[in-house]
Amino acid sequence: MGKLPNIPDIVIGRLPIYLRALAHMIQGGKEYTSSHELGERLGISSAQIRKDLSHFGEFGKQGTGYNLAYLYEQIRHILHVDQQWPVAIVGMGDLGHALANYRGFETRGFRVSCLFDNDVKIIGDSVAGMEILPIDVMHDVIQQQGVRVAMVAVPADQAQFVANQLAQAGVKAILNYAPITLAVPVGVRVQYIDPVAHLQHMTYYLET
Amino acid sequence: MGKLPNIPDIVIGRLPIYLRALAHMIQGGKEYTSSHELGERLGISSAQIRKDLSHFGEFGKQGTGYNLAYLYEQIRHILHVDQQWPVAIVGMGDLGHALANYRGFETRGFRVSCLFDNDVKIIGDSVAGMEILPIDVMHDVIQQQGVRVAMVAVPADQAQFVANQLAQAGVKAILNYAPITLAVPVGVRVQYIDPVAHLQHMTYYLET
DNA sequence: TAGATTGTTAATCGATTAACAATC
DNA sequence: TAGATTGTTAATCGATTAACAATC
Numbered sequence: 253m254g255k256l257p258n259i260p261d262i263v264i265g266r267l268p269i270y271l272r273a274l275a276h277m278i279q280g281g282k283e284y285t286s287s288h289e290l291g292e293r294l295g296i297s298s299a300q301i302r303k304d305l306s307h308f309g310e311f312g313k314q315g316t317g318y319n320l321a322y323l324y325e326q327i328r329h330i331l332h333v334d335q336q337w338p339v340a341i342v343g344m345g346d347l348g349h350a351l352a353n354y355r356g357f358e359t360r361g362f363r364v365s366c367l368f369d370n371d372v373k374i375i376g377d378s379v380a381g382m383e384i385l386p387i388d389v390m391h392d393v394i395q396q397q398g399v400r401v402a403m404v405a406v407p408a409d410q411a412q413f414v415a416n417q418l419a420q421a422g423v424k425a426i427l428n429y430a431p432i433t434l435a436v437p438v439g440v441r442v443q444y445i446d447p448v449a450h451l452q453h454m455t456y457y458l459e460t
Numbered sequence: 461m462g463k464l465p466n467i468p469d470i471v472i473g474r475l476p477i478y479l480r481a482l483a484h485m486i487q488g489g490k491e492y493t494s495s496h497e498l499g500e501r502l503g504i505s506s507a508q509i510r511k512d513l514s515h516f517g518e519f520g521k522q523g524t525g526y527n528l529a530y531l532y533e534q535i536r537h538i539l540h541v542d543q544q545w546p547v548a549i550v551g552m553g554d555l556g557h558a559l560a561n562y563r564g565f566e567t568r569g570f571r572v573s574c575l576f577d578n579d580v581k582i583i584g585d586s587v588a589g590m591e592i593l594p595i596d597v598m599h600d601v602i603q604q605q606g607v608r609v610a611m612v613a614v615p616a617d618q619a620q621f622v623a624n625q626l627a628q629a630g631v632k633a634i635l636n637y638a639p640i641t642l643a644v645p646v647g648v649r650v651q652y653i654d655p656v657a658h659l660q661h662m663t664y665y666l667e668t
Numbered sequence: 669t670a671g672a673t674t675g676t677t678a679a680t681c682g683a684t685t686a687a688c689a690a691t692c
Numbered sequence: 693t694a695g696a697t698t699g700t701t702a703a704t705c706g707a708t709t710a711a712c713a714a715t716c
Contacts, residue, residue: 262682265661267664268658271660272639286696302700303683303684306698310699313697313698314692314698315695315696315698316692316697316698331663333663339659346561347558347562350553350557356639356656357656361656361660361663362659400666425659427658431480431564433480441665443659445655446476447635449476450635450653451570451635452475452541453472453476453539454635454651455545455609456540457472457649458633460540460543471707494673494674505708505710507708508707510673511675511676514674518674519674522673522675522716523672523673523715524672525673526674
C-alpha cells in the first residue's frame with residue numbers, strides 16, 4: 253500500500269481545488285495545461301503548484317506541461333475519489349434537503365446513501381428517492397452500508413450528540429454544518445462549513 | 461478611523477471561530493475564559509490565541525483571563541459585525557431556499573434582504589417573507605438597499621456571470637457556493653464553500 | 669501572599685518563492 | 693535547434709510555539 257509519508261495537510265487541502273479546475277478545463281475541451289496557466293486561474297503561484305504535485309510524483313513533461321486527463325486521474329486516485337463513497341446525511345431540514353438533492357456529488361466521488369432525522373413529522377418521507385430514517389436506526393444502517401463519511405445538518409445543540417453517534421457507528425469523516433466545534437475521537441476527521449464565519453471574515457475588510 | 465495595519469489574513473480567518481466559541485460559552489452562562497480553555501476547546505494552542513488577539517489590543521487580565529462579554533464585543537467590533545449587513549441571495553434553488561430560511565444570520569451580523577433568480581417559474585414566489593426578484597432588477601435593488609454582501613447559489617455555469625453583475629452593482633464580498641473559482645475586480649473579496657472539496661480533503665486520509 | 673494567566677519576545681518550525689539545470 | 697516548462701534546491705518569508713517577566 254504505497255502510503256506517502258507526511259504530506260503537509262495544507263497541500264492536501266489544495267488538491268481538491270486543483271481537481272476542480274482540471275475538471276473544468278477538461279470540460280472546456282482542453283488537453284494540456286501548465287503550472288503557470290493553472291496558477292493564474294486559481295490565484296496561486298506556479299511554483300507552489302509544481303511543489304505541491306512533486307510530493308506525489310512527476311506528472312508533467314518539460315516543454316509541454318501536464319496532460320489534463322492524466323493529471324486529473326492521478327489526483328483523483330491520490331484523494332481516493334476514483335471511487336464512490338456512500339455518504340449519510342443527518343438532519344433533513346432545508347439544508348439536508350438541499351444536500352440530498354444536490355447533483356454535484358456523483359461525479360466527484362460521493363453518493364448520498366441514507367438520510368436521518370429525529371422529527372416524526374418527516375420520518376418516512378421520501379427525498380431524492382430515499383426514505384428519511386429515524387436516528388435510532390442510524391448505527392445499524394451505517395454499519396450495514398459501510399458508510400464512513402457523513403454530513404451533519406442538525407441544529408447546533410444536537411450536533412455533538414450526532415457526532416458521537418456517528419463516530420460510534422464507524423464514521424471517520426464528518427462534514428459539519430452546525431456552527432460549533434465538535435470533539436471527536438482520534439481517527440475521526442471533521443471539516444466545518446459555517447457560511448457566517450466566511451461572511452465575517454470578509455466584513456473585516458469592509459468599511460462600515 | 462483607527463485602521464489597524466497589516467494583520468495576517470489567517471488571523472482574521474480565526475476571529476469568527478473565536479467569536480463562535482465565545483458566544484457558546486456566554487450562552488452557557490460563563491463569565492470568564494482563558495486562552496488555555498479557549499484553545500483546548502478549539503484545538504488551538506493558547507499561545508496562538510494570545511498572539512492573535514494581541515494584534516488588536518489587550519483584552520485580558522493576568523491571573524483571571526478574559527471577560528467573555530467584553531472580548532465578544534471587541535471581536536464583533538473588529539469584524540464589523542456589531543451591525544447588521546444586508547445580504548443578497550442569488551439563485552433560489554434548494555440551497556438558496558435553505559439560506560433564505562436559515563435563522564443563524566441575524567444574531568451574527570447579517571440580514572437577508574433580497575432574493576434573486578432567473579427562473580420565471582419561481583420569480584414572484586415568496587420565501588422567508590421576501591419575494592423572489594428577477595436578475596434584471598438585481599443591480600437596481602442592490603444599489604437601492606446598499607447591499608455589499610452577497611451569497612451566490614446558482615449553477616456553476618452561471619456563477620461567473622452573476623459575480624460580474626454583483627461586482628458591477630457594488631457588492632464587495634461574495635460567498636460563492638458554486639464549485640468554480642471566480643475572477644473578480646480588485647477590491648471584491650470571494651470566499652468559497654464547496655462541500656465536495658471538504659469531503660475530498662478527508663477521504664485522502666481514509667483507507668480505501 | 670501564592671497562583672494563575674496575560675502580552676510579548678525570541679526561537680523554531682514550516683511553507684512559499686525564486687532560480688535554474690534538465691529535458692521535452 | 694529554440695522555446696517552453698518541468699521538478700528540485702536553496703533562500704526567503706511568515707506563522708507558530710516556547711518561555712517568561714509583569715501583574716492581577
